[in-house]
C-alpha cells in the first residue's frame with residue numbers, strides 16, 4: 001500500500017558558510033548579526049575533542065544526573081510516540097499541559113481513534129501546528145491498529161513511515177521506549193555537539209551519525225538525554241551559561257560566556 005506521508009518538521013540544517021555558523025548555533029540570532037560579523041571573525045574552528053576528553057565529558061554529565069529522563073510526560077510507548085510527535089516545534093512543557101487530560105482519556109490507539117480528530121484537535125489547540133498534528137495523531141493511531149495490532153513497532157523503518165514521524169522522533173521512541181542506543185539529534189544536541197565540539201556537522205543526520213560512532217558504549221543509551229538536558233538548561237542557544245558548566249574546562253567553544261559580575 002502506498003501511503004502519502006506528512007513531512008516531519010524535525011530537520012535542522014546549518015548554513016554551509018563558516019561565517020554564518022554562529023547564527024545557526026545560536027538559533028534565532030538576528031540575520032543582521034550574521035551580516036555584520038566578518039567572515040574572518042572565527043579564526044579557526046576547534047578540532048573535536050579527543051576520545052579521552054569525550055569519555056570525561058560523559059562521565060561528568062552522568063555523575064551529575066545518573067538516571068536522566070525525558071522532560072516529556074508519557075505512560076507507555078504509544079503515549080511517548082504521540083508526545084514526541086506533538087513536541088515538534090513546541091516546548092515539552094506545553095505538550096505536557098495538553099497531553100495530561102488527553103492521555104487520561106486515550107492512552108492507546110483505539111481510544112484515540114474513538115476520540116476522533118475534532119476532540120484531539122481541541123485538546124492540543126495550545127500547541128503549534130495543532131491542526132496537522134491532530135490529523136497525524138489520529139492517522140498514525142489508525143495505522144498502528146490496522147498494521148501493527150495496536151502496538152508501537154520496534155523497527156525504525158515502520159516507525160519512520162508513520163504520519164508526523166521522522167528520523168528524530170523514531171530515534172527518541174527507539175531509545176526511550178525500547179532501550180536502543182540511538183542518539184536523536186534535536187536543536188539542543190546539534191548546538192552542543194557543534195560548540196564543544198563533539199561530532200560537528202552541518203546537518204542533524206551528520207551529527208547523529210558522528211555521535212553514534214564516537215560516544216563510548218557505556219554512555220550511549222543515555223547520551224541523548226544528557227546532551228539534550230545540557231543544551232536546554234546550561235549550553236543555551238543565545239547565552240550559554242559557561243560559568244556554571246560542568247564541562248567548561250573541556251569545551252573548546254571560543255566564545256564562552258564570562259561569569260556574571
Ligand code: SF4
Nearest residue numbers: 235240242245248251
Ligand atoms: S562551556 Fe559553554 S559553550 Fe561549552 S558546553 Fe559549557 S555551556 Fe556550552
